[in-house]
Amino acid sequence: MAKHSLDKDKIKILLLEGVHQSAVDVFERAGYSNIEYHKASLGEDQLLESIKDAHFVGLRSRTQLTAQVLNHAEKLVAIGCFCIGTNQVDLSAAEKLGIPVFNAPFSNTRSVAELVLGEIIMLLRGIPQRNAQCHRGGWLKSANGSVEARGKTLGVVGYGHIGTQLGILAETLGMRVIFFDIEDKLPLGNASQVHSLNELLANADVVSLHVPETPSTKDMFAEAEFSKMRQGGFFINASRGTVVDIDALAQAIKSGHIAGAAVDVFPVEPKSNDDEFVSPLRGLDNVILTPHIGGSTAEAQENIGIEVAGKLAKYSDNGSTLSAVNFPEVSLAPHAGASRLLHIHQNRPGVLIKINQAFSEKGINIAAQYLQTTAEIGYVVMEVDSDQAQEALDELKQIEGTIRARVLF
Numbered sequence: 001m002a003k004h005s006l007d008k009d010k011i012k013i014l015l016l017e018g019v020h021q022s023a024v025d026v027f028e029r030a031g032y033s034n035i036e037y038h039k040a041s042l043g044e045d046q047l048l049e050s051i052k053d054a055h056f057v058g059l060r061s062r063t064q065l066t067a068q069v070l071n072h073a074e075k076l077v078a079i080g081c082f083c084i085g086t087n088q089v090d091l092s093a094a095e096k097l098g099i100p101v102f103n104a105p106f107s108n109t110r111s112v113a114e115l116v117l118g119e120i121i122m123l124l125r126g127i128p129q130r131n132a133q134c135h136r137g138g139w140l141k142s143a144n145g146s147v148e149a150r151g152k153t154l155g156v157v158g159y160g161h162i163g164t165q166l167g168i169l170a171e172t173l174g175m176r177v178i179f180f181d182i183e184d185k186l187p188l189g190n191a192s193q194v195h196s197l198n199e200l201l202a203n204a205d206v207v208s209l210h211v212p213e214t215p216s217t218k219d220m221f222a223e224a225e226f227s228k229m230r231q232g233g234f235f236i237n238a239s240r241g242t243v244v245d246i247d248a249l250a251q252a253i254k255s256g257h258i259a260g261a262a263v264d265v266f267p268v269e270p271k272s273n274d275d276e277f278v279s280p281l282r283g284l285d286n287v288i289l290t291p292h293i294g295g296s297t298a299e300a301q302e303n304i305g306i307e308v309a310g311k312l313a314k315y316s317d318n319g320s321t322l323s324a325v326n327f328p329e330v331s332l333a334p335h336a337g338a339s340r341l342l343h344i345h346q347n348r349p350g351v352l353i354k355i356n357q358a359f360s361e362k363g364i365n366i367a368a369q370y371l372q373t374t375a376e377i378g379y380v381v382m383e384v385d386s387d388q389a390q391e392a393l394d395e396l397k398q399i400e401g402t403i404r405a406r407v408l409f
């Protein structure tokens, strides 16, 4: 392939939150050596300083890429979320700035499902409080409140990648699985969809949340929802902290209405492992508290590193936006001897016609061209004869509504 428009060693890749070494390996194999690697998330000022001249940034769930941060990141070309959730990035601001965001939609799915499955058994057996007692020198040898998973009903809220995996695993234990989702979903195994959250709450022994953070899921579980759960039921949240009113959960546990819970995500999480974890759930023996590690397994982190770094390297190398979460998806095979140009523009009528008119007037031959749009933006990948690339770029930059235009190779 011909020369990259910017020398690869000038392309700065900022990796935060200890993303797996596999990501660094992918970038290095693809020829990118200018990598700034941080084991933890950065404080606000340091983030602004480091991202200012970064072309790519990779993060996990802690780093908040707000519109303000993005506007400050003058050279940023693309963002990689080395996780499933992308709520930590202002996706719409990124889109309007012409910055695609990539994630790993299923590399840690199994890890979350396995953790939750284990927690279901622990909760149904009353292990958290027995474990806590033993640590304090107590001995709670009793079958009181201990039941098998077999024959119990698991209610999955959000039947997507994780919810479906969990449902299948839970059935292997002999559990009955019901689920609530805003979309009609194909039930896997013997699971059945219920038509309201209330129906699920009334029928489940264990309720487990697997919804994304969206306006519709904010505080989706508060006092009213907990009170509709079965007396003595169990509650699990490994989705996002904002989905649950944590004070209401603490209250429902203290009152004894909920017999136990496992919580992995919190409305406010410590920024680093050195910061204190503050929560109304601390000190409750029948609650399993984990520090947002649902997806933190060796297998998941390695796969995520490979997947997301691979997507960023591909975007950098050939402009492919396949599976970007906020961007038109375009992938075009390179043609020998041609130069590739990328044009990101506000989605208004007639942009492609204007590009083609301008090129035709200048006698610029288009070897290949592919446009995709979202409601907000359009993304055109095109190839022209290499000796006409600079002239083509100059023309592209003048098209009204242009957000970004560049020659890739």
Ligand SMILES: NC(=O)C1=CN([C@@H]2O[C@H](COP(=O)(O)OP(=O)(O)OC[C@H]3O[C@@H](n4cnc5c(N)ncnc54)[C@H](O)[C@@H]3O)[C@@H](O)[C@H]2O)C=CC1
Residues within 6 Å of the ligand: 084, 085, 105, 108, 109, 112, 157, 158, 159, 160, 161, 162, 163, 180, 181, 182, 183, 210, 211, 212, 213, 214, 216, 217, 238, 239, 240, 264, 265, 292, 293, 294, 295, 296
């Ligand atoms: N604890 C951890 O470490 C991890 C947490 N997560 C969280 O888990 C979430 C779910 O992950 P996936 O299953 O991969 O996502 P997914 O997108 O495959 O599934 C989410 C499901 O929730 C449904 N949904 C959306 N809004 C809803 C609502 N208001 N009520 C009911 N259902 C609704 C969707 O229709 C979809 O079926 C992620 O968005 C992420 O926030 C993901 C990975 C690791």
Ligand SMILES: O=C(O)CCC(=O)C(=O)O
Residues within 6 Å of the ligand: 060, 061, 062, 082, 083, 084, 085, 086, 108, 295, 296
């Ligand atoms: O591994 C992380 O930092 C976050 C995992 C997570 O919550 C996700 O994948 O959405």
